[in-house]
Amino acid sequence: MHPQKQIAEMVVSALQSAIASNSLPEIGEVAPSVERPKQAEHGDYSTSVAMALASSMRMAPREIATEIVESVAPTSMVQDVSIAGPGFINFKLNDEWLRSQIHVIREAGVEFAHLDVGAGQSIQVEFVSVNPTGPLHIGHVRGAAIGNGLANILDAAGYDVQREYYVNDAGNQMRIFAESAYVRFLQAAGKDAELGAESYPGEYVVELGAELYSELGNAVADLDADEAMEAISAPALDRTLANIRGTLERMGIEYDEWFSEKSLIAGDDFDDSLKLLEERGYVSEREGALWFLGTKIDLESDSVIIRSKERGPSYFGTDIAYHYNKFVKRGFDRVINVWGADHHGHVARMKAVVDSLGVDPEKLTIIINQIVNFKKGDETVRFNKRKDNFIAADELLDAVGPDACHYIFLERTPGTHMEFDLELAKAETSENPVFYVQYAHARLCAVLRAASERGIEFEDGDVSLLTTHQELALMRRLNELPDVIARSAEMLEPHHMPHFAYEVARELQRFYEACRVISSDPADAEITKARLLLVDAARIVLAGTLNIMGMNAPERM
RNA sequence: GCCCCCGUAGCUCAGUGGAUAGAGCACUGGUCUCCGAAGCCAGGUGCGUGAGUUCGAUUCUCACCGGGGGCGCCA
Known part of the structure; x- marks a missing residue:
């Protein structure tokens, strides 16, 4: 506790x-x-x-x-x-208690801070879930960092966490994307083809078309349009998903489940969820479409579930089935969706859906992360994936590295409209607190290396010798980690972690300045051992904190 | 027009209804015989405005002002 x-x-x-x-x-x-x-x-x-x-x-x-x-x-x-x-x-x-915690930390590792507040409740964190119509762009990285950080925190707090990516492999955008890929594919085959007004004009689709052509060749290019589209859409989706997955893997993010939207319709979820809603009286047919009666539960308007027999379910319709699947089929105790700000208009409706399915809407938490303004110097850069002016997430990772992305995006509360200055992040690395924090860790490792090189054994050190203000302040800080995890998990606020990491680093640097750890004076042998125990405990806490944030704890920099 | 988010130091941002509202960056000045100076120490200004609830409000409620986003049988 x-x-x-x-x-x-x-x-x-x-x-x-x-x-x-x-x-x-x-x-x-x-x-x-x-x-x-x-x-x-x-x-x-x-x-x-x-x-x-x-x-x-x-x-x-x-x-x-x-x-x-x-x-x-x-x-x-x-x-x-x-x-x-x-x-x-x-x-x-009690100072004695604080000192004894050094042993607790060293014996348990970072798990000394693990909690049982989650009590094994199953909780799903769904995040990123970007349409597989192109690579992730830099605006998506914030949601990736937040979702991943949150999942790690909940894990440490004793929840049974499941990380999920919802793959929108059905629907209109997917069809337009497949058509765009087909046009580029034909162009790669040397045939005449023009993008439609709604098509994806991005360079990515050109490359994709060329790759598909080199893979599938004229055998597909010579098919008639419908058959060719059929042949192309699956590999186009696979390649795009692989691209997205690759970017997330670079960030050290692994999912437990890549959940297919199509599977909702192919399986029973869509029909079952609809049946349930009908039984509960939330569905009605009108103007050739099937509607969800949101106005029955305080929404401003009704929403279309099925557009028509031919055109099938709306994205909202499959979203109903998806949440039915999460709560009723899979039975998660809680579900967290991390969404971009452009979806916030959908929040009230989704909560209402869950309510109308007979599930306590408190079980669903939707975290909206606000738009990131990326700046190049004084110039604000705007992004829109449907136009061709986005910067790929991979470029951001190239420029500042995954660790800095995790730190910077986690540092701000999701609700803030934050600014990310690309040039500053590239050029002025010393301004970035992530280096301060990682440097502190590298320095601890350097001290422990130095001790090892000098053959100093400190297992039997006496922590009661640690009495200075700086030593006690550091111990106090280290012991805050369980509280910070508890609060972050309870409030679903990952931003406390980087702030804590920074405070640990700061306390470490003060300790380091004030307290000589490895002394060449033989009279200091005992205090050296005691301080090495503290250094080792601090290393465990700092590394553990960074890992929860999805970051590496480098031993050298 | 309606809905959501934001407004705290020059800038970027923390702040759990509590005690004297904090960091970083930037600026100025100190500081290295041994473990990493990418460090440490010292310098000061601010809760958008107006009401309300409360013993107590940056925090909760309402109105207004300013900025952003959303209001589709797109996702």
Whole structure:
């Protein structure tokens, strides 16, 4: 259990025992909020529960606080509990306990911070899910970093996580894409063919057409249009998906499932979900189309599920089937969809669908990541995949590297309209905090290497020698990781991880400046060993944090 | 017109209804006999506006102002 929760439970038991001894009046369930005070003199943890209870208990906050403090059971973790200000109860961690955590960290590895708050609940994180009509562009990288980071956090928090990419291999855009590829294919075959008004004009499709021609040749080029399209669409999709997969793999992202939209229609999901909606009275036929009656559950309008017999389901129709599959068929306890801002108009409708399927809509969380403005110097660059002015995600990865992408995109909350200056990211690497954080890790490794080269064994070091301000500050920081994971998982906010990583790095650098680790003075042999234990624990925490963020922890730079 | 997101330091961004609102970048000045100076230390300004709820609001509610996005039988 993470320290913050332990403190909260201490407060709850203290309250209960104070009430049991009639020192405080009876009240219902209380979930005290425990926070980290901004001021160091206010301790490591703090609760304002006494102030919150003042009116219902009809007592002065400080009186309540006094009763709680007197009822707190002593633990090895907490050294001091005090009352301050209008009624805050402040907790200070025990230095001995902090030092002992070094051993805990070194024995368990980063798993010392793993939690059971997820209690094995199954949770699906669906992210990226870009139409397979071309390579990922730089705007998609944000969603990739967020979804992956979130999945890693939930995993560390004890959820049973499934990462999924929804492949839109059916529908109109896919048809237009296949037609575009066919035109380029014919052109590669030396035949006359023109792109339609809606076609994908990108260079990528030209290359794809040429590749398909060299693979399939005139045998397909000489077929009539329908047969040729048929022959081309599957390999076109495969190649494009392979391209997308390759980019994500470069980012170290692996999915458990690539879920096909087509399979919803080919299988039973579409029909079954429709039947369920019909039974529940959310479907009606009108104007030759089948409608979802969103207006029955507070939506502004109804939406088309099936456009007509010939034209089949709308994307919304298959999305209903998809969420039916997620919740009813596969039975996930929770589902998180990470969507780009251009889909936000779809959020309320999707929640309504889940509701109308008889599933608690709270089980579905949709995280919208806002548009990224990419800048080249002072110039803002706009992107639109359907026009030919996007920069491929691979180019961004080439320029700044996957680690920097993970860090920079995770650092901002998904809701911010963030700016990403391409030239700055390329040229001024020292401005990038990712280097600061990774450098700190590399430096720790350098120290451990140096110790190893000098044959220093430190397993039996005595951590009680670690008493300086910087050493204790570092230990405090390292022990925050479980709290940070808990909060990130609970709030579904991955951005706390890079901020934490930065704070660890900063505390490390201060420690490094203030405390000589490997000393050549024989009199320092014992403190050297103790500090090496701390360095090793710090390395474990920092590397573990970076890994959760999807980043590498380099041993050298 | 309706809906969603955003507005915090010169710039990019954190901030869980709590105590004196924080980092980075940029700017200035210090700082290296041994483990990596890509470092460390010191310098200061700000919650878009107006109400409301609350013991307490950057945080919650409403209105307004400003910026972005979305309102299709496209996805």
